[in-house]
Amino acid sequence: MAYPVTLLPGDGIGPEVIAGAIQVLEATGVEFEWDEQEAGMTAFEKTGNPLPQAVLDSIERTRLALKGPLTTPAGDGFRSVNVRLRQHFDTFANVRPAKSLPNTQGPFDGIDLILYRENTEGLYAGIEYFDERNQIADSIARVTRRGSENIIRYAFQDAVRRGRKRLTLVHKANILKKTGGMFLAIGHEIAQDYPAIEFDDRIVDNMAMQLVIHPDRYDCIVTTNLFGDILSDLISGLVGGLGVTGAANIGDDCAIFEAVHGSAPDIAGKGIANPTAIIQSGEMLLRHLGEIAAADAVAEALYAVYAEGTNLTADLGGPSSTSEFAGHLADRVVKKMAAQVAA
Ligand code: NAI
């Protein structure tokens, strides 16, 4: 049976890296029925609507999406389609692992962090006001008990599932006494239910410094939306950059898989983007579907290609184009799957 999955190639480097991800996912032999849809700037320029109803209808049906990055204009212009999708389908947990691969020129080896970002509220709630006359701008951070419980409980559950040891809650409750204060208090409440996980908390500015100096001292991190956005790019930088960090947006009955990175307009259309991050998101999709052998084959093949080090993309100093990298990796995946069948 083929899995129905909504496919959003997205903007900028999106279509280039998504093509690589499809090639690698299909190399596992798992069958997908891709329902391809346009969203973001590409859809806006064609139809005047960055989030057409057909996209919502498709994900409503499949409850699964593989998504390329979508461009969001800064300042004026339409609201982020990424944020709208996360809110609409209540994918409250944005899971962003950062794990060292060989030959990625990151400043450290052996990094293995997972960041859980609250994905639907906080400063991204979309509650903004502009008082034109007095030139005063307000952005309201909305933190709810329900949203906080959802993400914090998910982080504990996922940490247990993955056999992790420690969860650090990151906040700014010293200054943001209401929003940060409630998030922190709920963290301490829920921690009571998970005695096997060591729980602690850090103030976000200190955490940014700690992660740059001693990333090895941390394991899992849970935080609110804006801090999670920033710290997930920071931990990407620890393991070789945005080209190598996949992610997943998870809700109770819907999941949208996308990379941490954006549409990278500076390199779009050149065929040189690193598709690893979206391929790692694809690996998370396979795991989500229970296709563990296929997911393991993708992870092992990725590791092997990085260990070999001769077919990497330009962001990591390698000579390969996006499609060369993906083709090489897909060949490895086919071999891994064949070896599994033989064994
Ligand atoms: P970006 O993540 O697109 O790019 C930051 C830097 O990382 C650039 O130098 C880019 O070339 C590099 N980079 C990113 N992905 C790469 C890859 N796969 N391989 C090699 N290099 C890569 O962030 P930026 O420039 O701040 O945002 C560009 C646009 O993307 C904006 O419109 C933003 O709103 C949107 N965006 C969308 C996201 C999403 O759809 N989930 C996430 C982040 C940004």
Ligand code: MG
């Ligand atoms: Mg971001």
